[in-house]
Amino acid sequence: VTITGDNYTDTQNLYGNDSFTWPNLAVGSYTITESSGNEWTVTIENDGNISVNAGQTTTIDITNTYNPGSLTVNKSFLYDTVVNPDDIDFSVSITLESNVTNFEDTIILSDTKTSHTWNNLIAGSYTLTEESGNEWDVAIDNDGNVSVVAGQETIIGITNTYNPGSVTVNKSFMYDGELVDPKDLDADFNFSVTITGDNYTDTQNLYGND
DSSP, X not given: OEEEOSSOEEEOOOOTTXXXXXXXXXXXXXXXXOOOGGGEEEEEGGGGEEEEOTTOOOOOOXXXXXXXXXXXXXEEEEOTTOSOGGGOOOOEEEEEEESSSSOEEEEEEOSSOOEXXXXXXXSEEEEEEEEOGGGEEEEEGGGGEEEEOTTOEEEEEEEEXXXXXXXXXXXXXXXXTEEOOGGGSOSOOEEEEEEEXXXXXXXXXXXXXX
């Protein structure tokens, strides 16, 4: 906080609700200003203009209002190669944790809710992590290291790429208690094999040991 007069200037560093008195000032007009960076909106009584009167103490109030930041996470799901996407569990757990304070919050995103914003965050460094099991390969911008800036919105992206599985059917033939080669038997070796899931079904025609 700086006081400035016609032939006098002085700066004092104040913390929290500190107060300070400049004594022995000459009578006259002065201006009070404050430098506090962009984390605070500063309101000074009477715009900082004061009059110092003989034998009196002039009081002026300064109010600092904190400018919080915000963080928005945007989620992308990549699963184009999956033949039955309706069976995918898209629910993933995302945690934001401050590296300075004890702030920690966990939210759930899915294919129906792919974005979330944390408002009123204290400026500083944060870590964003995701828990989604082994079904997804997860890529977080900047490895999840986030800087929240006072009065600004920070945006970070998370991309999930699905790891599909597969099913292989192996056919074998028994005759008279022994494994046989279809070529050795006079029989119809055409078969229809069907796989069925909650929201998926598919049939393949196999022949012999296919």
